[in-house]
Amino acid sequence: MHNRRNAVHLLVIACLLIGLVTGRSFFFTLAILFGGILFTSFIWSWLAVRWIIVSRKTRARRAQVGRKLDETFIVQNRSFLPKLWLEVRDHSTLPGHRASQVVPALAPRRNYRWYVETPCLVRGEFELGPVTLSSGDPFGFFLSPRRIDATSKVVVYPATVALTHVDMPMGQISGGDAQRRRAFNVTTNAAGVREYVPGDSFNRIHWASTARRDKLIVKEFEIDPLVDIWLFMDFSSDSIYEDPILERIDGIGPLIPTSHHIPPSTEEYGVIIAASLAKYFIDSERALGFAAYGPHREILQPEHGLRQLNRILQILAVARSRSPYTLGQMLTLETPYFTRGTTLVIITSSLDPSWVTQAQILSRRGIRPMCILVDSHSFGAPTAATETLAMLRLARIPTIPIRKNDDIAAALAQRPL
Numbered sequence: 001m002h003n004r005r006n007a008v009h010l011l012v013i014a015c016l017l018i019g020l021v022t023g024r025s026f027f028f029t030l031a032i033l034f035g036g037i038l039f040t041s042f043i044w045s046w047l048a049v050r051w052i053i054v055s056r057k058t059r060a061r062r063a064q065v066g067r068k069l070d071e072t073f074i075v076q077n078r079s080f081l082p083k084l085w086l087e088v089r090d091h092s093t094l095p096g097h098r099a100s101q102v103v104p105a106l107a108p109r110r111n112y113r114w115y116v117e118t119p120c121l122v123r124g125e126f127e128l129g130p131v132t133l134s135s136g137d138p139f140g141f142f143l144s145p146r147r148i149d150a151t152s153k154v155v156v157y158p159a160t161v162a163l164t165h166v167d168m169p170m171g172q173i174s175g176g177d178a179q180r181r182r183a184f185n186v187t188t189n190a191a192g193v194r195e196y197v198p199g200d201s202f203n204r205i206h207w208a209s210t211a212r213r214d215k216l217i218v219k220e221f222e223i224d225p226l227v228d229i230w231l232f233m234d235f236s237s238d239s240i241y242e243d244p245i246l247e248r249i250d251g252i253g254p255l256i257p258t259s260h261h262i263p264p265s266t267e268e269y270g271v272i273i274a275a276s277l278a279k280y281f282i283d284s285e286r287a288l289g290f291a292a293y294g295p296h297r298e299i300l301q302p303e304h305g306l307r308q309l310n311r312i313l314q315i316l317a318v319a320r321s322r323s324p325y326t327l328g329q330m331l332t333l334e335t336p337y338f339t340r341g342t343t344l345v346i347i348t349s350s351l352d353p354s355w356v357t358q359a360q361i362l363s364r365r366g367i368r369p370m371c372i373l374v375d376s377h378s379f380g381a382p383t384a385a386t387e388t389l390a391m392l393r394l395a396r397i398p399t400i401p402i403r404k405n406d407d408i409a410a411a412l413a414q415r416p417l
Contacts, residue, residue: 005141008034041137048135049146051079054088056099058128058154062310065159069094069118071128075103076111087134093249094118094126094154095257122263123158123271123317124254127151157313158271159262161408163280167415168343168370192220227341227368228287228302232330233274233316234348235294240267240321241349241379252320264404266349266374267321273372273408274347275316282309291334294319299334328354331362340366349374351381351388360395370416371399378404393417 019027129151196216209217242265398416
């Protein structure tokens with residue numbers, strides 16, 4: 001474009017000089033003609049990106065690694081002039097998101113749409129947009145860009161592995177005392193009846209009492225007398241080991257995917273294990289709590305239901321191993337109020353012996369810790385996990401070691417050491 005435009009500039013100058021030397025009006029007319037073409041082309045290119053509306057429709061603001069994010073783009077020409085061509089360049093931060101498109105000739109009051117399916121390869125929170133529109137004149141002298149700064153966010157949850165069985169140590173699943181606390185959801189423990197109030201679900205109506213009293217009576221439920229399960233995910237900065245070839249967005253952000261396999265990082269393995277266990281326990285209708293410093297303190301009290309799972313996946317989607325607190329400090333800070341019989345599942349790759357000591361103290365208080373140890377040595381750490389495993393065995397803390405390239409579902413189904 002610059003070469004074409006410079007050639008016309010030279011022609012205009014040459015015509016003016018020849019006209020001044022020869023005095024012939026033809027050359028002045030020719031210079032005005034070339035100048036008029038340049039001016040018209042500039043106005044055309046400016047108008048080419050005006051009165052254009054670009055809209056994007058994302059089916060969901062939540063996605064998951066291994067699934068696809070669906071988007072629809074619509075370009076509308078609201079002007080009375082046709083658009084010869086338009087280039088829509090998308091600047092989203094979602095890896096692998098290729099939504100840019102060259103729109104063909106667009107008649108007045110017409111629109112053009114296209115669909116984009118993006119495979120989600122890495123967890124995290126990403127920005128969709130902004131968008132840059134570009135177009136030009138028919139002669140190709142000018143290119144006019146226009147930036148549309150509208151953006152939106154999409155969160156990609158970590159992948160989960162389908163778990164059919166998790167071999168928890170005997171006595172850690174059931175056997176808690178009656179809680180004597182009312183539950184907002186339906187449980188297996190009916191505690192009594194009361195009159196219906198607006199907002200009560202119809203599946204709580206006790207029809208025998210309703211028929212007897214001639215008014216709506218609903219059942220009340222108590223929290224199940226099962227022990228709570230807590231997931232503790234370690235995101236301390238000194239516990240992460242990953243393959244040196246891995247690169248992150250902006251150095252500390254999400255990993256840049258290199259394949260469809262789990263990235264060779266203890267952080268990613270730990271996140272997938274935590275997400276899979278959370279889904280397994282929630283699907284089993286267990287009350288699940290969650291704690292992580294990733295690096296901000298995130299504590300979710302034990303609850304049932306899909307909403308709790310979505311909260312955990314939301315935290316895991318954006319968590320990074322940048323916490324200055326060690327796992328031992330985290331256990332010290334977050335477990336003083338745990339009741340006896342609580343099951344504590346610790347997911348870590350840390351070889352620091354201090355957290356094992358703290359877990360042993362919790363065991364003496366009647367809390368039942370269990371460790372899922374991601375073997376950092378298999379990811380390139382210089383120290384083997386032999387000593388840590390020996391300490392855990394000596395402290396009688398059930399442990400499941402998981403190494404690089406292990407089948408996570410099969411590893412979690414095995415009997416703890």
